[in-house]
Amino acid sequence: MVELSAALAGQHNNILAKMVPSPIRVVDDKFSTIDGILKLTLGEPDFAAPEHIKQAIIRDVQADDSHYSSSQGVLALREAISDYLVDRFDTPRYDPATEVSVTVGAAEAISATFQALFNPGDELIVPTPTFPLYASVAQTLGIEVIGLNTAPDFIVTPAKLTAILTAHPNAKAILLNYPSNPTGVTYSETELKALVAILREHQLFVIADEIYAELVYDAKHTSMARLLPEQTVLISGVSKSHAMTGYRIGYVVGPAELMKQVGKAHQAMVATAPGPMMAGALEALRNGREDPEKMRVVYEERRDLVLAGLAEAGFTAAQPGGAFYIFAKIPDFLNTNDTEFVYDLADTVKLGVAPGSIFGAGGEGYIRISYAASTENLKSAITRLKHYVDLRK
Amino acid sequence: MVELSAALAGQHNNILAKMVPSPIRVVDDKFSTIDGILKLTLGEPDFAAPEHIKQAIIRDVQADDSHYSSSQGVLALREAISDYLVDRFDTPRYDPATEVSVTVGAAEAISATFQALFNPGDELIVPTPTFPLYASVAQTLGIEVIGLNTAPDFIVTPAKLTAILTAHPNAKAILLNYPSNPTGVTYSETELKALVAILREHQLFVIADEIYAELVYDAKHTSMARLLPEQTVLISGVSKSHAMTGYRIGYVVGPAELMKQVGKAHQAMVATAPGPMMAGALEALRNGREDPEKMRVVYEERRDLVLAGLAEAGFTAAQPGGAFYIFAKIPDFLNTNDTEFVYDLADTVKLGVAPGSIFGAGGEGYIRISYAASTENLKSAITRLKHYVDLRK
Structure with missing residues (x-):
């Protein structure tokens, strides 16, 4: 002591x-x-974690990948992320060089994104019930969180969205986490399109945390990066999809101007993600699409x-x-x-x-x-x- | 695009x-x-990275360590860090449960420590020339950096320290990075004791970045955690000592009251460091003392x-x-x-x-x-x- x-x-x-x-x-x-x-x-x-991912990490360690990687993540992984998002969710193709950052889990993706987008006093709309990390990170950065109670259906409806945007015309962003932790509720494409029609009329960012996108049961997942890429910063990762939470690989994609700022926040925060863990994520996205x-x-x-x-x-x-x-x-x-x-x-x-x-x-x-x-x-x-x-x- | x-x-x-x-x-x-x-x-x-460290990582991956670790790092590693600091640098024994946090490299250790200690507008004394990351992180948090030019000897002398503390009586902390990046210059125990005598008379923190402590050529490294533990937050890691920069394992140790705050900043920022990389660091500190x-x-x-x-x-x-x-x-x-x-x-x-x-x-x-x-x-x-x-x- x-x-x-x-x-x-x-x-x-x-x-x-x-x-x-x-x-x-x-x-x-x-x-x-x-x-x-x-x-x-x-x-x-x-x-x-699937065996082939473990083997990819082991090969990477054996190959002496113990030196600093590129700050935004090894380029091959950034390319794999872009390809995966196009193939799987029909998003536009994010430029691996300027529009993709590899982070230490979705947690760091949230921290870096919040730090990059907000100034102290900015308003962020967060539908509740919600994963408590968003509010914690927002609090440390002086961001004002505007809660939007979604009970009892636990989805943001067009009426609720319009009401909160009217009440908070200067809100800088809305956070959408779906499928949702803690409710498990998600949105259909039709529901999302109704929200997008409203969001498009407002000058605000959509921070879409779609970390559970691969765990959807009743319909296909629709990404905000497909419906509204010009306003969206997409946060995701391989932790939940490939049962590799402890390997800590997440990512952020978005328009280059924003990603330049996210990249700076990320570099100052952690320098870069660990090389062998990125090798695992690369294997997950290239050869583990069925996992x-x-x-x-x-x-x-x-x-x-x-x-x-x-x-x-x-x-x-x-x-x-x-x-x-x-x-x-x-x-x-x-x-x-x-x-x-x-x-x-x-x-x-x-x-x-x-x-x-x-x-x-x-x-x-x-x-x-x-x-x-x-x-x-x-x-x-x-x-x-x-x-x-x-x-x- | x-x-x-x-x-x-x-x-x-x-x-x-x-x-x-x-x-x-x-x-x-x-x-x-x-x-x-x-x-x-x-x-x-x-x-x-040394072969036995690589093998420890491989064994950890094979043993399915792909789940979340404890947020402040696996306890065995926190214990190894405490033991190592005592054995190697004769520091007090930091309590692994409350006084040690494992971070994603020394970079995240710096971010988490700065976020935990400073409020916007607080003053931080940074001797120059210096590693640019300190100023970058300080800037993002609104910390006012007070430069202390150490040319031409590139060490902080008692006279220079007294002068800057007199000019900035409200400085909240001083950053000491030794051996220094970029100068390679370090301090003898006698030189440090002269500084400590002054620092002890002032109410400020010492943030000691001793990441190069194992790379000292002309004398033994003296840690601020030994000389002034009651005011010191020590930042270090195994990246430079064990040639494993890309594995991204660093750490922070300090009094429990501060580490509670550092731990919160760390948890919000990255949740936890990757398990297999921590297994490598554990091996480095337990069985790689000669590396x-x-x-x-x-x-x-x-x-x-x-x-x-x-x-x-x-x-x-x-x-x-x-x-x-x-x-x-x-x-x-x-x-x-x-x-x-x-x-x-x-x-x-x-x-x-x-x-x-x-x-x-x-x-x-x-x-x-x-x-x-x-x-x-x-x-x-x-x-x-x-x-x-x-x-x-």
Whole structure:
């Protein structure tokens, strides 16, 4: 232990000092102290990275790729990202030299994009319930977050979009994360086109976080980079699609003028992503286009299993069209204070799920269940939930 | 190519927009267009990462370490960092749980530390000539950089330190990077103790970037974490010591109260460092303690080779006690405008070195030579330099 000089106590960044630790981590840590708990709290694939991706990393390490890469990422990977987006989502072709940056996961993509686009005091519209990282990063940069409550359908409708843009005519950007963490809800092409018609009439950026684009069950994913490229900065990565969250490779694509700024923020922040991890991402996008489908099929089975179990237990949920989350409403015959509910659930039947209110307005009275867990564990979770309902009914 | 909506042109962060690309990269890119050029511009080990470190990464990938790690880094690595600092530099033992964060290279360590410590408008004293990244990161955060010109000895003396602290009584921190990039100059324990006696009387942080601590030639490295732990945030990493820059593993250690804030900045910025790269760093610190010495011996021979060659060509240099840079004064019989000099040198004898002025006040009239290059190339460089001097004398 090292003692801080008393005179220097509290002498740090004011904004960061006020920031609380990630609430989902706090809940998860509390659950971790309960013996025998089954946690469906965190959003992480339970699959291991595909073998051919692991082999590509191993070959890269063996080939002594231990030196600095190009700051925006090795060119071959930037080319693969451009090609992939065109082939898979019919986007325009982003210029690998000037319109693509490889980042340390989608997290750094968000940080670099926010830093590049916003000045302190700028307004960012964020539909809620939402992944808490956006607000954390916005807070550190002095960005004013305008929440847009999307309950009970958990999609931004044309009416809601028009209303918020009217109320906040100077908003600089809107963040769209779909399929959504925490709700699993996503948009059809028709729904998106209705939003795009409105967005096109306003001078604002769309920051589209489409990290779950490969995990879509009921229809094909439609990218904002296809519908509205002239206003869109697209954030994505291979973490969820190829079950390689720990390898930390994400990316940002957008018009060159913006990407020049994103690239500067990225360079100052981390210099460059690690070479062997980029070799893995390159393999994923060049030779692993079929990998997500294998996992998608399994996730879809799990989703349906959990949805059915929830229904039997008396829970309803908005249709989870993507990602690996179900956002379920706590039925009225139970304690609908979601924080109290999840702790009682954990204490009583040793099942850990995330309380909806930590994801912002609209999440109160809901729970988020991650089905990135084994089928066996999901079956056990349903049994536990039903047992809990029987006890409390 | 994707066209940005005309209405959104120029709508990005004001500070970043004004930031110029890294000047060393600009120079290096220009040199790269010259056929047959021999570049000693960039500061990167020419060694490959040691084989046992590569094998540790490969084993980690094979063991399916593709999931999120703990945000502050795997605990085993944080423990190894604490142990290493105690064993190698006789620092206090930093608590792995609360006083150590693993970052994406020293670059992210700098970003996270600056973000954690400073509010906009805070003053940071930076001795010059200096590595340009500090000023870039400071600029993006609104930190006011107070330059301290250290020419011609390129060390902060007690007199200079007292003068700048008197002139800037509210300075929040001083950055000390030693061994120094770009000068190669470092401090003896006696010199540091004289500075510490002054620093202890002032309420300011010391941000000690000791990334080159293992590359010290004439005496043992003394860490600020040993001499003044109560005011110090130590930034380091394994990139230079173990020739693994591209793996991007750095770290920050300091008193828990500060590290709590650094950890939040780090989590918001990148979530966590990549698992397999951390496995490599763990191997480096646990079983690769002898690796740096093998490289150090080679670098020292190269340093002496270049110093001798420079002297024969009429150049003097401050004693480069560490890192792999020599900061040499352009002799008066040549064009001492360093920018003009380096381009003429590159055009005439195809030798690329960095102009001193890009490293800030005190660097004018100097060149930085990186001797992280093969002995053969260094001999050729000296021959080219002598030839140039003969042509221009």
